Amino acid sequence: MTEHQSNVTSLTALRTWKAIPQSLRDKLVRNVFCGKCKGAVEIVDFNIQQDKNSLILRGKCRICSGPVARVVENE
Template structure:
């Protein structure tokens, strides 16, 4: 998770308030522009942008960066 921006405790709290089963589904439902497919996000950080939770991480298939907005 080589990101030097500060951890968003607010975003983490929102993320953890989502039931674990739903979080797992969201982690496996991320679009990768390189693979042109829905993939699993790995090595992700949780951030808050404009009051939305955003996962930033890597594609499990190819390793390229991916992101997922949780709305």
């Protein structure tokens, strides 16, 4: 089964994301590295994509609005 990759959050990705405890999700969202800000920032307006063994959050830096992404490994 192949899943087409797009910029839209897939149902599978969303389901996996929602299965992560809220407190952990909050922590992940607020701890994304931004190359411009040179530090951990909060990701906003992000979508979620499912990779093989991980989730990828893609969105914007809350501070500079630059593109940021975060990989969430599935344990």
